[in-house]
Amino acid sequence: MAEAAAVKTRILRGARLFDGEGFLDNHALVLENEQISAVVPAHSIDPTRATEDLGGGVLAPGFIDAQVNGGGGVLLNEQPDLEGAATIARTHRSYGTTGLLPTLITDAPDITARAIAAVREAIAAKAAPGVIGLHLEGPFLAPGRKGAHSEGLIRKMADDDVEQLLSTGLETLLITVAPDQVEPKLIRRLVDGGVTVSLGHSDADYETLCAAVDAGARGVTHLFNAMSPLSHRAPGMVGGALDRGELWCGIIADGHHVHPAVLRAALRAKAGPGRLFLVTDAMPTVGCAQDQFVLNGRRVLRKDGQVTLEDGTLAGSDLDMAQAVRFAMDELALPPSEALRMASLYPAQFLGLGDRFGALRSGYRADLVLLDDDWRVRRTWIAGDDTAA
DSSP states (O other), X not given: OOOOOOOOEXXXXXXXXXXSSSEESSEEEEEETTEEEEEEEGGGSOTTSOOEEOOSSEXXXXXXXXXXXXETTEETTTOOSHHHXXXXXXXXXXXTEEEEEEEEESOOHHHHXXXXXXXXXXXXXXXXXXXXXXXXXXXXXXXXXXXXXXXXXXXXXXXXXXXHHTTSOOSSEEEEEOTTTSOHHHHHHHHHTTOEEEEOSBOOOHHHHHHXXXXXXXXXXXXXXXXXXXXXXXXXXXXXXXXXXXXXXXXXXXXXXXXXXXXXXXXXXXXXSSOEEEEOOBOTTTTSOOOEEEETTEEEEEETTEEEETTSOEEEESOOHHHHHHHHHHTSOOOHHHHHHHHTHHHHHHTTOTTTSSSOOTTSBOOEEEEOTTSOEEEEEBTTBOOOO
């Protein structure tokens, strides 16, 4: 009979804990292998047991980013392979992101196939810590709301596309589609097959959005950007996103994509239980010094905190998740507890992973971030491992 694998136990103490709901003082976190075993009062720990003193700060669930195009000089579209995905994850880990979806912007079918294979390999081989799935943003978008997507690659969804998306072998697959370009029956087939569908890059009216939601669409991609706006007689995509309670909405909180006053209004207006959550929409410039890169053959420039095509069109962001958390506190006047939930618990719930990620609870994966008093990242753990490559 084979011997049972040894259990590696670690006890972390000396930091204030944020468990996903509230802050806990004088508590410790017990880890066993890749999971959280318990959250306990510090005084209850046997004094003979070895513990690690974190030296202050806040220990919180690691951040989860559902929309990450690149980082560390790598754009997934330009390097759709295992090393590309690993570099993106490694870069964003230094900013507190312990779970992310590398995101492929609209591209050719062969590039899409390579990205799917790369993420599938990364997860199966545990070769890119932090990669938990894939986000395909396009190509099934509205040309009139293409943003930085290449119009020549945008198209409507067909039955064959559904079959391919259902055969990726990925447990967590998020796709962004325009509800005016994809029939509700196709959305229903995707959802029934385990795909998370988000709506974006669309001129859809309120009724069209509602038909997609009724078919199972779960979210809205970068609320306000590249979509029909809210008007007093035409709610559009924005009005529908705020009104339909089941929809979760990603927001790019960098001060460039959406004015802070608008985000504050949206936070007050959003019907639940779906909530607004933070995404970066990050590009290769995050975590490196380069100021330009290529997307679908077009030059993209970084200047004054923005990333744009040469014509000025926003093309993703230069944002990291820790920066977004601080923006939520400083510019959106959110309490730290809500800002942290928007970076961890809410995206986990949106992706259907709220039973494993986004909180410090027994049985959850030990994905953690240690923040200092200025809410900057000191350390991270992914599946209990704090060794960042």
